[in-house]
Amino acid sequence: MTVEAFAPAKINLTLHVTGQREDGYHLLDSLVVFADIGDRLRLDPAEDISLSVTGPRAEGVPVDGRNLVLKAAALFGPGQGARIRLDKRLPAAAGIGGGSSDAAAALRGLAALWGRDLPGAGAVLSLGADVPVCLAPGPVRMRGVGEEILPAPALPEFGILLVNPGVEVPTPAVFRGLARKTNAPMPDLPGWGSASGLADWLAGQRNDLEPPARDEAPVIGEVLAAIAATPGCLLARMSGSGATCFGIYADRAAAERAAVLLHETRPDWWAEAGAPYSL
C-alpha cells in the first residue's frame, strides 16, 4: 500500500506579533491559508525508516536526521518502518512553512500507513511552531506561538501568486530584529464576500515581521513591487518571516497570468500560481 500526502504551502495573510513569552517565543495572531502549491510525499511499507528527497527544490535540503520528515517519524517511536520519498517543490527557509508542512504531511501519512493515532499536541508543536497549523490545512486563525488554532470565516474564491527571490531568510534573525514585540492583535474577523473585499480588509492588517525581514533581505521590497505591478493584483504582502511574498487576485487564471509575466521579467525568481487549498 502506497500512501500519498500533500504538503501545501502555508501563507500568513496577516501576521501580528502581540507579545513574547519568557522562553523567547513570540505570541502571534495570524490569518493562515494554504495554497494548492506544495511538496508531495509517498510512503511505502518497509523494514526501516528511510528518506529520499528529489524534485526541483531538493538541493540543500537535509536528508539526515535534521530533516523534519524524519523528526516527525521519530515521534511515533521505534518499531515500524517506512520508505519515504519527498518530492520537494517549495523553496526552503522561505516563510511558507515548507519543512513544517512536510513534517505535518509525514505525520498524517505515517498514521495512515501504520494505522496509528497522531502524536500528541505537545509532541507535534516540538517539531516547530508552524507544524500544528499544517496538520489540518485550511483557513484558520492561529494564535499563541502557533498552537492555538481557531476557525476562520469561509473565504471567497481567489487566486494566489507566490514569489520567492532565492534568498533564504532565517526565522530567528527576523524575530530578533523586531523593533516592538507587543503590537495590536487582529480585530474580530468579519467574513468577506469577494476577493477584493478580502484584499481591502487585509490592506488594513499587517505582517509585523516584514520590516525586520526587509532589513535582512532588502530584495523583498523589489518582490512586493513586482507583484503589485502585475495586472489584476489586489494586494501584495510577505508571508511568515519571508522572503516569499504573495499576491491576491480575483481568481486562479489572473494569478497564472501574473506568474507568466514574472517568469519573463524575473526568470531567476521562483513564482507559482494557485488557489486556496483545504484538506
Ligand SMILES: C[C@](O)(CO)[C@H](O)COP(=O)(O)OP(=O)(O)OC[C@H]1O[C@@H](n2ccc(N)nc2=O)[C@H](O)[C@@H]1O
Ligand atoms: C513566523 C511563522 O512562519 C508564522 O507562521 C512561524 O511562527 C515560524 O514557525 P517555524 O518556522 O515552525 O518556527 P520554529 O522552527 O518553531 O522556530 C524557529 C525560531 O523562530 C522563532 N519563533 C518562532 C515562532 C514563534 N511563535 N516565535 C518565535 O520567536 C524562535 O526564535 C525560534 O527559534
Ligand SMILES: Nc1ncnc2c1ncn2[C@@H]1O[C@H](COP(=O)(O)OP(=O)(O)OP(=O)(O)O)[C@@H](O)[C@H]1O
Ligand atoms: N523537509 C524539509 N524541507 C525543507 N527544509 C527542511 C526540511 N527539513 C528540515 N529543513 C531545514 O529547515 C530549514 C527551514 O526550512 P523551512 O522551509 O521549514 O522553513 P521556513 O521557511 O522558516 O518556514 P516558516 O514559514 O515556518 O518560517 C531549512 O533551511 C532546512 O535546513
